[in-house]
Amino acid sequence: xxxxxxxxxxxxxxxxxxxxxxxxxxxxxxxxxxxxxxxxxxxxxxxxxxxxxxxxxxxxxxxxxx
Amino acid sequence: xxxxxxxxxxxxxxxxxxxxxxxxxxxxxxxxxxxxxxxxxxxxxxxxxxxxxxxxxxxxxxxxxxxxxxxxxxxxxxxxxxxxxxxxxxxxxxxxxxxxxxxxxxxxxxxxxxxxxxxxxxxxxxxxxxxxxxxxxxxxxxxxxxxxxxxxxxxxxxxxxxxxxxxxxxxxxxxxxxxxxxxxxxxxxxxxxxxxxxxxxxxxxxxxxxxxxxxxxxxxxxxxxx
Numbered sequence: 458x459x460x461x462x463x464x465x466x467x468x469x470x471x472x473x474x475x476x477x478x479x480x481x482x483x484x485x486x487x488x489x490x491x492x493x494x495x496x497x498x499x500x501x502x503x504x505x506x507x508x509x510x511x512x513x514x515x516x517x518x519x520x521x522x523x
Numbered sequence: 524x525x526x527x528x529x530x531x532x533x534x535x536x537x538x539x540x541x542x543x544x545x546x547x548x549x550x551x552x553x554x555x556x557x558x559x560x561x562x563x564x565x566x567x568x569x570x571x572x573x574x575x576x577x578x579x580x581x582x583x584x585x586x587x588x589x590x591x592x593x594x595x596x597x598x599x600x601x602x603x604x605x606x607x608x609x610x611x612x613x614x615x616x617x618x619x620x621x622x623x624x625x626x627x628x629x630x631x632x633x634x635x636x637x638x639x640x641x642x643x644x645x646x647x648x649x650x651x652x653x654x655x656x657x658x659x660x661x662x663x664x665x666x667x668x669x670x671x672x673x674x675x676x677x678x679x680x681x682x683x684x685x686x687x688x689x690x691x692x693x694x695x696x697x698x699x700x701x702x703x704x705x706x707x708x709x710x711x712x713x714x715x716x717x718x719x720x721x722x723x724x725x726x727x728x729x730x731x732x733x734x735x736x737x738x739x740x741x742x743x744x745x746x747x748x749x
Contacts, residue, residue: 469588469589469590469591470585470588470591470592470647470648471591471592471593471648472592472593472648473592473593473596473641473644473645473647473648474593474596474597474641474644476637476641478638481634481637481638481641482634484600484637485630485631485633485634485637486630487604487608487626487627487629487630487633491604491608492608492618492621492626494601494604494605495604495605495608495609495612496532496533496618498574498605498609499532499533499570499605499609499612500532501573502569502570502572502573502574503535503570504569507534507535507536508535510535510536511530511532511535514530514535
């Protein structure tokens with residue numbers, strides 16, 4: 458019986474993306490969506506106590522209703 | 524009456540005061556004390572650790588076949604942008620202080636990283652990279668590179684403010700030979716950064732580097748540690 462490979466090989470590896478230098482130039486531009494995503498990610502990896510602090514600050518900053 | 528300094532979502536526990544620290548700005552705590560660079564570095568490390576864990580999961584996804592190589596590469600490209608944006612914004616004192624020029628500088632760093640990633644992905648596709656623990660570790664270096672961007676931004680900013688000399692300081696329990704060599708050189712002209720003085724992130728320990736920099740104005744002897 459064949460032994461499994463020492464290095465596990467994936468089932469779905471497939472090809473790498475076919476990207477030219479021009480594609481990389483275009484993809485590397487920082488967009489508004491990139492900034493928003495990075496901000497959300499930074500918030501996600503904040504320790505919980507600071508995330509809570511941020512939420513409290515944001516509630517304080519809300520304008521009064523009416 | 525003074526206007527309170529705004530909270531930035533990047534570091535809600537601190538505020539950025541742009542007027543202090545020789546005009547380069549610094550984070551201050553609730554009591555108005557300047558936050559140490561070691562603390563700021565620790566905050567950055569925590570964030571990058573979170574992102575590096577994500578990257579580890581993506582690597583596991585590729586290994587296990589949950590992700591195709593193209594899907595992994597696309598997801599990695601997002602992670603790369605995130606970590607360099609976070610590193611830059613952290614050094615600039617928060618998202619609100621990032622200028623168009625700063626975003627442009629991040630974009631150029633990301634462009635280089637995308638090229639390394641393209642080569643990495645092509646090597647994987649060709650079967651030249653075994654998808655073992657080394658693959659995961661190498662993938663995670665892309666996440667840790669956000670730290671290099673933090674120091675790159677600090678060097679640009681401090682150079683503009685007339686800090687014309689730089690020295691490297693060891694912090695790791697065990698440092699690589701490059702870092703030991705650089706720490707032993709003392710202050711060198713900042714113009715040597717990237718020439719004879721290799722930046723943090725490009726030494727043998729790569730993005731795992733725990734060193735920091737001290738910048739000095741040769742005319743006055745004033746120093747800032749980052």
